[in-house]
Amino acid sequence: MAKEMQKTSMFIERNPGDYENGDICKNLDDDGRPKRTGTWVTASAHIITAVIGSGVLSLAWAIAQLGWVVGPAVLMAFSFITYFTSTLLADCYRAPDPVHGKRNYTYMDVVRAYLGGRKVQLCGLAQYANLVGVTVGYTITASISMVAVKRSNCFHKHGHHVKCQTSNNPFMVIFACIQIVLSQIPNFHNLSWLSILAAIMSFAYSSIGLGLSIAKVAGGEPVRTTLTGVTVGVDVSGSEKIWRTFQAIGDIAFAYAYSTVLVEIQDTIKSSPPENKSMKRATTLGVSTTTLFYVLCGLVGYAAFGNDAPGNFLTGFGFYEPFWLIDFANICIAIHLIGAYQVFAQPLFGFVEGWCARQWPDSKFITREHAVDIPCYGVYYLNFFRLVWRTSYVVVTAMVAMIFPFFNDFLGLIGAGSFWPLTVYFPIEMHIAQTNLPKYSFRWTWLKILSWACLIVSLIAAAGSVQGLIQSLKTYKPFQTQE
DSSP states (O other): OHHHHHHHOSEEEOOGGGGGSHHHHTTBOTTSSBOOOBOHHHHHHHHHHHHOOGGGGGHHHHHHHHHHHHHHHHHHHHHHHHHHHHHHHHTTSEESSTTTSEEOOSHHHHHHHHTOTHHHHHHHHHHHHHHHHHHHHHHHHHHHHHHHHHHHHHHHHHOTTSOOOOOSHHHHHHHHHHHHHHTTSOSGGGOHHHHHHHHHHHHHHHHHHHHHHHHHHHTTOOOOOOTTSSOBTTTBOHHHHHHHHHHHHHHHHHHHOOHHHHHHHHTTBOSSSOHHHHHHHHHHHHHHHHHHHHHHHHHHHHHHHGGGOOSOTTTSOSOOSSHHHHHHHHHHHHHHHHHHHHHHHHHHHHHHHHHHHHHOTTOHHHHOOEEEEETTTEEEEEOHHHHHHHHHHHHHHHHHHHHOTTHHHHHHHHHHHHIIIIIIIHHHHHHHHHHTOOTTOHHHHHHHHHHHHHHHHHHHHHHHHHHHHHHHHHHOOTTSOOO
């Protein structure tokens, strides 16, 4: 009957009772949801898309603030911390047993299962504030990369001395229009192809940035680098050195974090082999790949630019030629951020839609889906609430990005506020609860020391972000291109 209706009508109402027939039940997991098909490969793509942002191109600046000794040490330290706490969090996807326990679909569900109380609300506040901030920040960053393509062609045509200023707003609108379409992807489970494409793009622009830096080093142009980074009295004042050091440590710490979406990524993985085993394998590949690119781009970038390293040597025009290669790299950044936006937005979309469905279970506007027969695609299940809510969210984030183009400085403050609880504190506390670690045992003690040390990092990074935000507000001039 459904097939006959499909031929005569564009819309088909999907009835939950349809799932009662045996053929469909075979395609359900142990929790009654559609069978998950993700693997450690697709999970790795999600991780790389979430972690390797265009911030990889600003690591040369971070290393320049810290120098040859502290810079690489901080990079490796936070690589290990992120890997370690991510493996702890992966074991908490099911509760109480990491292999046979009940599934938890979101980070909040995991915290509720192991810790409960006010910590669940703290987790939700930290996670979703971070997700909203990241999507606004990605809108700004993508528009900057799009503008950089236009400016690069202008510089090539008219010379490097020309200002070539261009408004970011039209490019934010273009980015938002693309996101409105992609936001109709129902959930994380249907996002693998976009994450794989975005991961490929991140490798492409990181490799281009690395290659250009190597070429600059090989060119023999003299630059000044030091063991301790920028020099007080030469490059910066004493107070600037302190604030920049705080910002650099924070930038490196946040560059690895992806715990805001880890549980949602793990929920896409099929149950054989066990999800925690596949997720740990994906984490190993994702974090090691990320670390390799971070170290290469950070250290080679510092060797190429020295203490004068720009905040982003592709959009900040550390390089002008070959202009076509710079254009291609910035296009890759924009495509990557298109995918990364969805990786961070989908958990928020799912949270709001799930909450509304529980609050108003009888509302057909919220819960009913209609099958749309799309040529060359097949049947797409359209939910009107999802269409309205997700479109509204994308429009609002784009408007915030236009009104506050210096929002990326504020994003550092959001990152500082969410890094410690989401990446360190909750994974450690849940591991202690899961394994019933004796209080004051050796393992309990060093886990607590690690947690407190990372809290200090978050606090100094927050201080650096506040100072950077104040400076941005002082120098902000509306309606000018943001770089």
